Amino acid sequence: MKRYSFAAALLAATMFGGVANAKTLVYCSEGSPEGFDPAPYTAGTTFDASAKPIYSQLVEFDRGTTKVIPGLAESWDVSDDGLEYTFKLRPGVKFHTTDFFTPTRDFNADDVLFTFERQLKKDHPWNEYTAGISWEYFNAMSMPDLIKEMVKVDDMTVKFVLTRPEAPMVANLAMDFASIMSKEYADKLEADGKKDMLNQQPVGTGPFQFVAYQKDAVIRYKAHPDYWDGKQAIDDLVFAITTDASVRQQKLMAGECHVAAYPNPADLDALKAAPGLEVMEQEGLNVGYLAYNTQMAPFDNPKVRKALNMAINKQAILDAVFQGAGQAAKNPIPPTMWSYNDAVEDDPYDPEAAKKMLEEAGVADLSMKVWAMPVQRPYNPNARRMAELIQEDFSKVGVTVEIVSYEWGEYLERSKATDRDGAVLLGWTGDNGDPDNFLAVLLGCDGVGGANRAQWCHKPFDDMIQKAKIVSDQAERTKLYEDAQMVFKEQAPWATIAHSVVFMPMSTKVTGYKMDPLGSHRFDGVDLAE
Amino acid sequence: MQSLREMLRFLLYRIGLLVPTFIGVTIAAFGFIRILPGDPVLLMAGERGVSPERYEQLMHQFGYDRPLWEQYFDFLGGIASGDLGNSLVTKKPIFDEFFTLFPATLELSICAIIFATLLGIPAGVLAATRRGSWLDQTVMGTALVGYSMPIFWWGLLLIILFSGILQWTPVSGRISLLYFFPPVTGFMLIDSLLSGQKGAFTSALSHLILPTIVLGTIPLAVIARQTRSAMLDVLGEDYVRTAHAKGLAPARVIGLHALRNALIPVITTIGLQVGVLLGGAILTETIFSWPGIGKWMLDSIFRRDYPAVQGGLLMIAVVVMIVNLVVDLLYGLINPKIRH
Numbered sequence: 063m064k065r066y067s068f069a070a071a072l073l074a075a076t077m078f079g080g081v082a083n084a085k086t087l088v089y090c091s092e093g094s095p096e097g098f099d100p101a102p103y104t105a106g107t108t109f110d111a112s113a114k115p116i117y118s119q120l121v122e123f124d125r126g127t128t129k130v131i132p133g134l135a136e137s138w139d140v141s142d143d144g145l146e147y148t149f150k151l152r153p154g155v156k157f158h159t160t161d162f163f164t165p166t167r168d169f170n171a172d173d174v175l176f177t178f179e180r181q182l183k184k185d186h187p188w189n190e191y192t193a194g195i196s197w198e199y200f201n202a203m204s205m206p207d208l209i210k211e212m213v214k215v216d217d218m219t220v221k222f223v224l225t226r227p228e229a230p231m232v233a234n235l236a237m238d239f240a241s242i243m244s245k246e247y248a249d250k251l252e253a254d255g256k257k258d259m260l261n262q263q264p265v266g267t268g269p270f271q272f273v274a275y276q277k278d279a280v281i282r283y284k285a286h287p288d289y290w291d292g293k294q295a296i297d298d299l300v301f302a303i304t305t306d307a308s309v310r311q312q313k314l315m316a317g318e319c320h321v322a323a324y325p326n327p328a329d330l331d332a333l334k335a336a337p338g339l340e341v342m343e344q345e346g347l348n349v350g351y352l353a354y355n356t357q358m359a360p361f362d363n364p365k366v367r368k369a370l371n372m373a374i375n376k377q378a379i380l381d382a383v384f385q386g387a388g389q390a391a392k393n394p395i396p397p398t399m400w401s402y403n404d405a406v407e408d409d410p411y412d413p414e415a416a417k418k419m420l421e422e423a424g425v426a427d428l429s430m431k432v433w434a435m436p437v438q439r440p441y442n443p444n445a446r447r448m449a450e451l452i453q454e455d456f457s458k459v460g461v462t463v464e465i466v467s468y469e470w471g472e473y474l475e476r477s478k479a480t481d482r483d484g485a486v487l488l489g490w491t492g493d494n495g496d497p498d499n500f501l502a503v504l505l506g507c508d509g510v511g512g513a514n515r516a517q518w519c520h521k522p523f524d525d526m527i528q529k530a531k532i533v534s535d536q537a538e539r540t541k542l543y544e545d546a547q548m549v550f551k552e553q554a555p556w557a558t559i560a561h562s563v564v565f566m567p568m569s570t571k572v573t574g575y576k577m578d579p580l581g582s583h584r585f586d587g588v589d590l591a592e
Numbered sequence: 593m594q595s596l597r598e599m600l601r602f603l604l605y606r607i608g609l610l611v612p613t614f615i616g617v618t619i620a621a622f623g624f625i626r627i628l629p630g631d632p633v634l635l636m637a638g639e640r641g642v643s644p645e646r647y648e649q650l651m652h653q654f655g656y657d658r659p660l661w662e663q664y665f666d667f668l669g670g671i672a673s674g675d676l677g678n679s680l681v682t683k684k685p686i687f688d689e690f691f692t693l694f695p696a697t698l699e700l701s702i703c704a705i706i707f708a709t710l711l712g713i714p715a716g717v718l719a720a721t722r723r724g725s726w727l728d729q730t731v732m733g734t735a736l737v738g739y740s741m742p743i744f745w746w747g748l749l750l751i752i753l754f755s756g757i758l759q760w761t762p763v764s765g766r767i768s769l770l771y772f773f774p775p776v777t778g779f780m781l782i783d784s785l786l787s788g789q790k791g792a793f794t795s796a797l798s799h800l801i802l803p804t805i806v807l808g809t810i811p812l813a814v815i816a817r818q819t820r821s822a823m824l825d826v827l828g829e830d831y832v833r834t835a836h837a838k839g840l841a842p843a844r845v846i847g848l849h850a851l852r853n854a855l856i857p858v859i860t861t862i863g864l865q866v867g868v869l870l871g872g873a874i875l876t877e878t879i880f881s882w883p884g885i886g887k888w889m890l891d892s893i894f895r896r897d898y899p900a901v902q903g904g905l906l907m908i909a910v911v912v913m914i915v916n917l918v919v920d921l922l923y924g925l926i927n928p929k930i931r932h
Contacts (some may be wrong), residue, residue, distance in 0.1 A: 086769075088769060093891075094891075096681045096682055097682055097683060102683075104636065104637075104638065104640065192678070192683045193677075193678040193683060194653065194654060194678055194680055194683055195683055196650060196653065198636065198637065198640075198642075201642075201646060202637075202640045202641075202642075258683065258684075261682075261683060262684070274772070274774075276775070276883065277689070277692050277693060277883055278693065278881075278883035278884075278887060278888065279765065279766060279881070279883040280765075280769060282772065300769050302765060302769060302881070303881060303883075304764055304765075304881045305878055305881060305887070306748075306878060306879055306881070308748055308751075309748075309751060309763060309764050309879060309880070309881060312751050312752065312755055312756050312763045312764075313763045313764060315756060316755055316756065316759060316762075316763050318762065318763055318764075318765075318769075439639075468629075469629035469630045470630060470634075470635065471629070471630035471631055471634030471635050471896075472629060472630060472634075474634060474637075474638070474639065474641060475634060478641070488639065489639070490639055491639070512641060512643075513639075513640075513641055
């Protein structure tokens with residue numbers, strides 16, 4: 063039997079395939095995309111395969127950062143009242159020419175309007191273009207309430223009129239659901255009576271164009287020759303869908319792929335030691351927390367919450383639950399996010415002091431529930447184990463813990479109740495890199511009875527984040543968020559537990575790869591050394 | 593003439609039995625996914641959540657706010673008109689999804705059953721003819737281990753050994769990524785030949801080796817044990833002893849007289865393994881990233897993709913029913929006693 067090494071494979075490609083010198087990068091991805099139109103979906107796996115390679119957005123995240131930079135819009139202006147966003151579009155941007163579509167015109171304002179109107183307007187012919195489609199991210203980011211209207215000023219200018227000032231608006235437009243579609247392609251599909259192909263044979267303006275997808279097996283792309291930001295160094299991009307983490311590791315070590323997603327923490331040492339491989343790492347844009355119900359006694363007393371926070375041994379949790387793939391959290395936002403306040407001091411682990419504080423607060427023989435999620439999430443790989451460790455920690459300060467759990471959908475629903483009994487383990491992964499997306503969503507007064515699982519409505523904090531939502535000056539916003547984190551720490555509605563660390567093992571031949579703090583996997587700007 | 597009428601009656605009887613089975617299957621397929629806690633809308637929304645109004649809207653859009661019996665009759669109506677609905681996840685018709693993936697499962701299952709039969713029958717015969725010997729004990733001991741093998745662990749072990757350390761076989765997938773051709777039949781062995789690309793067939797074949805072994809292990813154990821016990825029964829029969837007494841060569845006695853009769857229950861066993869294979873396919877396909885229906889069903893269950901799960905289970909059940917019918921008919925053909 064022959065050895066399956068990449069060298070042999072490349073040699074074979076040159077000999078048999080007649081594609082001498084074509085650079086092919088193979089990525090062992092963790093799952094199948096749900097479809098190739100990113101807007102109806104919310105899963106990262108789907109975005110990695112659709113929005114990232116195939117599409118561009120008006121504005122984009124600078125590779126490796128959460129900074130928003132021009133994309134298909136060259137520039138934009140915000141009116142003084144913060145209600146009008148006017149985007150100047152980039153001229154000469156080409157859509158992909160594929161086997162199934164040949165564009166006759168460049169990107170223009172019609173494409174922008176088509177992209178958003180189909181999500182906004184219930185009576186738009188593309189609002190439900192295939193059975194059971196809905197626009198969940200667009201809805202989740204409150205875009206239907208936010209966008210009053212969209213106006214085509216001229217072919218290369220588009221204006222968004224908002225119902226209220228919203229500073230994170232530009233960051234929202236860098237998100238995957240805002241991927242710009244080709245109206246010309248959609249019109250052709252509609253004329254051919256094949257609307258649902260929009261979700262199966264995508265056409266965009268992104269760095270790579272779609273070639274083929276074999277369900278649950280392989281996705282193939284090739285570099286877009288006329289990409290507006292320059293043709294990519296690699297010619298072909300292949301996603302080898304490999305759901306099991308151990309198998310991905312084996313494929314990477316056998317040279318069957320160059321980059322693999324989500325390794326098992328337990329395999330990291332082997333991967334780091336393997337010749338020809340390197341492991342990149344970065345903090346994930348997430349936070350795992352324990353939210354007290356601040357509306358129920360005795361957890362309505364910040365002193366009690368603070369005492370319990372001091373009883374939690376975070377290091378033990380990082381070791382046992384994250385196996386090194388985590389970092390202790392002191393703030394509700396992750397360190398990679400702008401406005402992260404490093405001056406905040408974490409509550410020290412001090413069971414003795416905690417015990418004393420509980421006594422001072424008049425709490426004795428406290429028994430409480432801790433909710434453990436039934437699923438594995440990036441911000442909490444094993445909630446049950448985490449709950450057990452917390453149970454043990456709390457018992458040392460005289461607090462008895464009962465661990466409860468529900469089916470995931472039910473867990474998320476029940477934990478929203480304002481009269482919920484117990485503290486909830488949960489977490490959040492950021493959408494657009496804006497602190498508002500953590501602080502307002504998870505801790506704002508509007509979120510009580512919903513995403514604000516601590517049921518915490520603290521006026522001074524809420525005023526700050528509401529103000530930060532409407533001022534557009536970045537320095538002023540930063541200051542407001544930094545102060546808000548101080549208030550959060552004093553009030554302790556959560557025990558902030560950890561931010562995950564994301565690892566990315568890859569061949570040393572891969573150059574220029576940058577880990578995305580937003581958690582996506584992007585292959586634009588990546589090259590393969592000979 | 594008489595036997596033809598008999599055969600026809602038997603056929604109609606067997607097919608008639610399928611009707612209540614089919615109805616039972618539709619109820620089970622429909623009910624199974626709905627008994628599981630959780631619903632597709634909440635799972636889709638995740639931590640981000642969904643407002644109560646939006647939740648109602650989506651449930652209404654999917655039709656899950658209607659009474660269960662209405663949904664069930666919708667499902668039946670869909671079956672009658674050949675429409676199992678669209679997946680909630682991919683939005684594609686269930687039939688398309690099923691038939692895109694089914695050839696991969698079928699190809700793997702056929703290879704596994706061939707592997708299990710070719711190895712299992714000789715092993716069983718060998719064990720039976722040397723009953724009580726160390727060889728018998730080894731074969732039966734190995735079969736017991738094989739039967740109790742946790743598939744996931746077994747697959748990973750083989751991958752680490754043969755693909756990782758020895759690098760004899762590829763790790764996962766159906767064919768090397770170098771080869772790229774549109775599916776014609778969906779069977780990679782056939783399509784790779786049709787593609788005319790040099791080395792494609794060998795690549796497809798080498799990708800089949802480990803999954804075939806993993807999926808074939810349990811059926812192999814079952815077939816070996818069944819062959820052994822059937823052979824032991826037959827070897828004790830008068831006609832076998834007579835054949836021996838007549839001085840026929842032992843190989844001829846075993847191969848021609850004993851084995852032919854012993855095979856009847858073995859064929860039934862092989863037929864019954866189809867259900868086992870489709871169950872085992874879920875794990876095997878997951879380990880080897882094999883794009884088949886097993887993995888698809890598992891993903892669909894996790895996502896509470898109601899139409900995919902109920903439609904997929906129904907299709908799988910229909911396949912099992914058809915295979916069992918064919919085995920029954922074959923059996924009736926071989927053994928006329930059954931027809932009565």
